[in-house]
Amino acid sequence: MGLDRRTILTTGATLAGAAMLGAEVQADGAKRPELPEGAVILTAAIKARADEVEAVKEALLSLVEPTRKEAGCICYNLHQSKSEPTEFVFYEIWSSQADLDAHGKAPHMKALGAKLKDRTVKGGGVTFFKLLG
Numbered sequence: 046m047g048l049d050r051r052t053i054l055t056t057g058a059t060l061a062g063a064a065m066l067g068a069e070v071q072a073d074g075a076k077r078p079e080l081p082e083g084a085v086i087l088t089a090a091i092k093a094r095a096d097e098v099e100a101v102k103e104a105l106l107s108l109v110e111p112t113r114k115e116a117g118c119i120c121y122n123l124h125q126s127k128s129e130p131t132e133f134v135f136y137e138i139w140s141s142q143a144d145l146d147a148h149g150k151a152p153h154m155k156a157l158g159a160k161l162k163d164r165t166v167k168g169g170g171v172t173f174f175k176l177l178g
Contacts, residue, residue: 084140088174089171093131098131100160107153108121
């Protein structure tokens with residue numbers, strides 16, 4: 046019995062569906078984290094020049110530890126794209142806008158500009174979100 050395209054696609058879809066059901070079963074009963082009233086959720090995207098990826102990564106990683114110790118920091122995670130290594134994204138949750146504002150004035154954040162000077166390209170930015178569920 047040979048495998049044709051239809052069989053492969055059908056089998057793949059079935060396996061993907063089973064994996065999703067399994068994830069739902071595992072997640073069943075898990076509680077959504079409670080966020081304080083006025084919490085701020087955002088992503089901050091940074092795009093490195095192709096020849097500066099490692100320097101940008103090092104500069105961004107240097108922010109993680111001190112930021113996670115800041116008052117009001119609930120989540121501060123740095124991600125790098127698997128398909129486009131020049132693209133980085135921070136996923137952040139702050140207890141309040143005041144805490145986020147204080148973060149922007151922290152010494153490690155003030156030092157970031159010099160570390161990234163001439164190493165990034167335009168196209169990044171900050172996007173704010175609201176939690177739906």
